Every structure is written in structure tokens, then in C-alpha cells.
Amino acid sequence: MDEFQTGEETAFVVDEVSTIIKESVEGAIGGNAYQHSRVNQWTTNIVEQSLSQLSKLGKPFKYIVTCVIMQKNGAGLQTASSCFWDNTTDGSCTVRWENKSMYCIVSVFGLAI
Amino acid sequence: MEEYNSGEEVSFNADEASVSVKECIEGIIGGIDYNQNKVNQWTASIVEHSLTQLVKQGRPFKFIVNCAIMQKSGAGLHTANSCYWDTATDGSCTVRWENRTMYCVVSVFAVAVTC
Numbered sequence: 634m635d636e637f638q639t640g641e642e643t644a645f646v647v648d649e650v651s652t653i654i655k656e657s658v659e660g661a662i663g664g665n666a667y668q669h670s671r672v673n674q675w676t677t678n679i680v681e682q683s684l685s686q687l688s689k690l691g692k693p694f695k696y697i698v699t700c701v702i703m704q705k706n707g708a709g710l711q712t713a714s715s716c717f718w719d720n721t722t723d724g725s726c727t728v729r730w731e732n733k734s735m736y737c738i739v740s741v742f743g744l745a746i
Numbered sequence: 747m748e749e750y751n752s753g754e755e756v757s758f759n760a761d762e763a764s765v766s767v768k769e770c771i772e773g774i775i776g777g778i779d780y781n782q783n784k785v786n787q788w789t790a791s792i793v794e795h796s797l798t799q800l801v802k803q804g805r806p807f808k809f810i811v812n813c814a815i816m817q818k819s820g821a822g823l824h825t826a827n828s829c830y831w832d833t834a835t836d837g838s839c840t841v842r843w844e845n846r847t848m849y850c851v852v853s854v855f856a857v858a859v860t861c
Contacts, residue, residue, distance in 0.1 A: 638751055639806045640776055649825040649852045667822065669822050671835065672822065672824045673824060675823065675824075676824050676826035679826070680826045680827060680828035680856065681828055683828070684828045684829075684830050687830065688830050695829075695830060695831040695832070695836065695857050696829065696830040696831070697810060697827065697828075697829045697830075697831070697838075697855045697857075698828045698829070698839040699812060699825065699826070699827045699853065700825065700826045700827075701825045702823070702824045702825075703816070703821060703823045703824075704821040704822040704823070705821070706819055706820060706821035706822075707815070707819060707821070708816055708817040708818070708819040708820075709780070709782050709785065709817040710814065710815070710817070710823070711785040711786060711788075711789050711814070711815050711816075712789060712812065712813065712814040712815075713773050713789035713790050713792070713793045713812075713813050714793060714810060714811065714812045714813070715790075715793035715794055715796070715810075716778060716795045716797075716808075716809065716810045716811070717800070717801055717810075718808040718809075718810075718857075719808070723808070725810075728829070729768070740812065742810050742855070744808055744857045746860065
């Protein structure tokens with residue numbers, strides 16, 4: 634009689650993903666002020682670093698990571714996402730980070746294979 | 747002897763999705779000025795309508811639709827996406843739209859469902 638453990642290793646764990654994202658953001662832009670000439674590099678670094686850490690988790694998921702960096706200038710920014718997927722296995726996590734000169738919003742979507 | 751058609755119907759058609767999304771955006775915020783009280787409603791409507799249109803195509807995909815609306819005020823905005831998936835079947839498309847008072851960026855990600 635075999636027992637199969639499911640759920641633990643094949644579910645999208647929001648806390649784990651959230652930690653990975655926060656580390657990627659801090660590593661890429663922690664302590665930096667908004668600079669137009671570097672922001673391109675920063676968003677790229679953040680998504681690449683996050684994705685690489687997520688794939689290292691070795692879970693049977695496809696991932697989509699999006700990152701938005703906006704200069705603090707009084708402008709309003711609103712974002713929304715809508716997903717058509719399998720609620721039991723797929724999930725998402727959004728991390729909002731800011732410092733004195735900019736906002737950074739990173740969203741990760743994990744879809745079970 | 748039977749012939750099976752494959753490939754045509756199972757990869758994401760970015761152009762078609764792009765057209766569909768542009769129509770949704772125009773329908774919801776075309777000709778309107780940025781309004782802080784309503785922007786919440788707009789982003790929600792745009793993602794829901796876009797998703798509905800995409801699902802109507804009846805293809806075997808999971809979808810994620812992301813919408814960002816930003817007021818035009820001289821601030822810099824930068825976005826990036828990175829995806830870990832099957833490049834043969836999955837795809838994305840991003841639509842950038844603007845009017846006098848705001849920018850709207852909508853991204854659609856489609857991931858094939860293996861049944």
C-alpha cells in the first residue's frame with residue numbers, strides 16, 4: 634500500500650517566493666537612488682535573479698516574473714492582474730518595495746505543469 | 747490513414763491577443779482623462795474584459811493578464827518580464843497605450859495546458 638505525499642512539494646508557497654523576491658530586489662537596488670540610465674539594468678537583474686532562484690527550487694512549475702520600477706514624483710500608478718488557471722495548484726505573489734526615490738513592484742505567477 | 751493537424755492551434759497567437767486587448771482598453775478608457783477615483787475600476791475592468799475575450803477563443807491555455815495605468819507627470823516608469831516556460835507553446839504579448847493624461851500597459855501571458 635503506497636501513500637503519496639502531495640501538496641507540500643507541488644504547491645505554490647507564497648512565503649518562500651516572497652522571500653526570494655525581496656532578496657533579489659534588495660540585492661539589485663537596495664540603497665540606490667532612481668537613475669534613468671540604470672533602471673533598465675535593474676529591472677532586468679531583478680527578474681533574472683528572481684527567476685533563477687525560483688527555478689532552483691526544483692518544483693514542477695512554469696514561472697512568470699514581472700517587475701515595475703517607478704520614480705517617486707507624485708504620479709499615480711495602479712496595477713491589476715487577472716488570471717485564468719487552476720486554483721488548486723497555481724498561485725501568485727506580489728512584493729512592493731520602496732525607498733526614498735522609487736517604488737518597485739514585483740509579481741510572480743507560478744503555474745503547475 | 748489519418749492525418750492530424752497539430753501546431754497551428756496550440757501556440758499562442760500574440761497578434762490576435764494584441765488586437766483584442768487594444769479594443770478592451772479603448773472601450774474602457776479611450777477619450778477619458780486620468781481620474782484617481784476611477785483608476786481602480788478601470789484596471790479591474792480592463793483585465794477582466796481582456797481575460798474574457800481571450801478565454802472565448804477556446805484554446806487550451808492558462809492566462810495571466812496584467813494592467814498598469816500611470817498618470818503622465820514626468821515620472822519615469824520601467825517594466826520588465828522574465829518567463830520560465832516552454833518556448834514552443836507558451837507566449838506573451840504586451841500592449842502599450844497612451845492618451846493625453848495617462849499611460850496604460852497591458853501584458854498577457856499564455857501558458858499551454860497539457861491535458
